[in-house]
Amino acid sequence: xxxxxxxxxxxxxxxxxNLLRDLGLNNTxxxxxxxxxxxxxxxxxxxxxxxxxxMPGMQGIDLLKxxxxxxxxxxxxxxxxxxxxxxEQIVEAAQAGVNGYIVKPFTAQTLKEKLDKIFERIxx
Amino acid sequence: MDExxxxxxxxxxxxxxxxxxxxxxxxxxxxxxxxxxxxxxETDIYKEMGRITRxxxxxISAFGMDEQLNVLAQSEIPDARQRLRHVxxxxxxxxxxxxxxxxxxxxxxxxxxxxxxxxxxxxNRFKKxxxxxxxxxQLAKNMDDFFIANTGDASKLRGSxxxxxxxxxxxxxxxxxxxxxxxxxxxxxxxxVEIIKLTGGLEKVDGKAVAAKEDKLAGPVVPGVNDKGSTxxxxxxxxxxxSSLGF
Numbered sequence: 564x565x566x567x568x569x570x571x572x573x574x575x576x577x578x579x580x581n582l583l584r585d586l587g588l589n590n591t592x593x594x595x596x597x598x599x600x601x602x603x604x605x606x607x608x609x610x611x612x613x614x615x616x617x618m619p620g621m622q623g624i625d626l627l628k629x630x631x632x633x634x635x636x637x638x639x640x641x642x643x644x645x646x647x648x649x650x651e652q653i654v655e656a657a658q659a660g661v662n663g664y665i666v667k668p669f670t671a672q673t674l675k676e677k678l679d680k681i682f683e684r685i686x687x
Numbered sequence: 688m689d690e691x692x693x694x695x696x697x698x699x700x701x702x703x704x705x706x707x708x709x710x711x712x713x714x715x716x717x718x719x720x721x722x723x724x725x726x727x728x729e730t731d732i733y734k735e736m737g738r739i740t741r742x743x744x745x746x747i748s749a750f751g752m753d754e755q756l757n758v759l760a761q762s763e764i765p766d767a768r769q770r771l772r773h774v775x776x777x778x779x780x781x782x783x784x785x786x787x788x789x790x791x792x793x794x795x796x797x798x799x800x801x802x803x804x805x806x807x808x809x810x811n812r813f814k815k816x817x818x819x820x821x822x823x824x825q826l827a828k829n830m831d832d833f834f835i836a837n838t839g840d841a842s843k844l845r846g847s848x849x850x851x852x853x854x855x856x857x858x859x860x861x862x863x864x865x866x867x868x869x870x871x872x873x874x875x876x877x878x879x880v881e882i883i884k885l886t887g888g889l890e891k892v893d894g895k896a897v898a899a900k901e902d903k904l905a906g907p908v909v910p911g912v913n914d915k916g917s918t919x920x921x922x923x924x925x926x927x928x929x930s931s932l933g934f
Contacts, residue, residue, distance in 0.1 A: 574782035581789060617904045646907040650917045653925055657932050664925050667907065673922050 565590045569600045569614040569626065570644070575667075579613060579644065582671050586678065597621025601629055604636055611681070616645035616652070624652075624659060631660045640681045644669065693727075746885070756878055764875070767868045774861045781857035788847040788854075795840045806833055 566583060568591055570576045576593045583591055592609075594600035598620040604612065612630065616623040623643060630636045642663040643656055656664055662684070663677040701720055708716035809826050812818050818826065908914045919925050 574779065574786065577783075577786045577790075581786070581793070584793075617906060622904075647904055648908055648919045648925070649905050650919060650928060652904075653919065653928050654932065657929055657934065664929060666919070666922055666925055669922065 564588055564610050565592070565608055566611045566613060567592050567594060567600060567603060567609045569594045569596065569612065569618070569623065571595050571615065571618040575615065575644075579674075582674050583613075585671065586675055588678075597623065597626030597629070600626055604630065604639070605633065607635070609639065611678075612639055612641045613644055614641065616643060616647045616656075624656060627656065627659045627661055640685060642677055642681060644674075698724075698727075759871075759875055759878065763871055767871050770864045770868055774864050777857045777861050781854045784854040785851050788850045792844055792847045795844055799837065799840055802833055802836065806830065 566588055568576050568579050568583070570579070573593075573595075576595075580591050580593070583589075592603060594603055596618040597614075600612070600614070601621065603609070612626075614623040614626055621629075623645065627641050627643070630639055630641060640662045641660070642665065643661050644665045644667065646667045647653075648666045653664055662681050665673055665677055701723055705717055705720040705724075707713075708720060806826075806829060809818070809822075809829065813823065813826060905918065908918055914920075919928060
């Protein structure tokens with residue numbers, strides 16, 4: 564299970580990476596916005612994308628749309644972890660095909676629950 | 688310009704002159720009169736421009752004399768920028784210090800867990816007398832190693848936890864800095880209101896025109912600033928909204 568963690572703040576990337584490691588998910592890579600993340604994803608090998616929304620360069624929502632529009636990536640599970648909590652934004656992310664939406668600040672338990680749900684759906 | 692200003696004997700005379708010049712075919716004379724009439728208008732425009740320039744000059748002087756405003760613009764605003772940058776630096780440092788310690792501590796905990804469970808397994812075998820002498824000797828040595836390692840690891844963990852504790856000092860310090868910036872923003876706000884009053888703009892302010900442009904991305908919810916309206920109040924709300932969309 565290889566995971567790409569995308570956030571413009573390195574501290575948040577570190578927090579997410581440490582939480583993932585705690586859940587036994589050691590194989591992670593990092594990118595600081597959509598522009599750097601997309602080529603990494605297109606390079607292949609990733610099983611899950613965890614991304615922030617508000618980033619310089621390409622934002623998380625646009626990264627999600629690119630992923631869904633890309634034939635080789637369209638089925639990649641995407642978990643959004645963001646401080647954006649306007650209803651229309653959550654609806655927009657859902658319509659763009661997000662698999663999970665976590666608002667910051669979040670707990671380790673929330674991350675685990677959302678990941679479990681995503682994995683359940685993949686296996687089911 | 689007063690509408691009646693144009694009703695002078697001079698102007699009546701000018702028009703008579705113009706009529707005479709035109710009727711007698713005196714083109715030069717006619718042009719002179721028309722130039723004279725045009726100058727009357729130009730003079731009014733110059734007067735008006737002069738008045739506006741004077742007002743502008745007075746207003747600029749008033750700004751210049753407002754020492755408080757000068758200090759705000761020239762030193763306190765840049766100072767506030769610097770303070771806020773410092774807040775970013777401090778929070779960044781604190782987060783990294785904490786994360787470093789956590790990253791250093793987690794493998795220690797994992798090692799501790801592993802050694803304990805191995806030792807526990809062998810200890811259970813010893814209690815059941817399922818162990819030969821050589822194995823027991825090894826167990827005794829492992830126990831020695833375990834105690835020594837644990838003492839060292841506990842001391843490392845305590846050091847890390849103390850550092851995590853110390854890293855939280857940013858909260859106190861950044862709060863003090865941010866409070867100062869809030870005070871400054873209030874001061875600037877009051878000054879701006881004064882300027883608007885001075886220039887008479889307050890009556891003309893159109894609620895719609897100045898309604899704060901709402902960012903597409905609202906960012907973190909700040910209580911009392913942007914926690915109203917169509918924002919969700921936490922993860923449970925997000926989950927409810929998504930499940931209502933069929934998630």
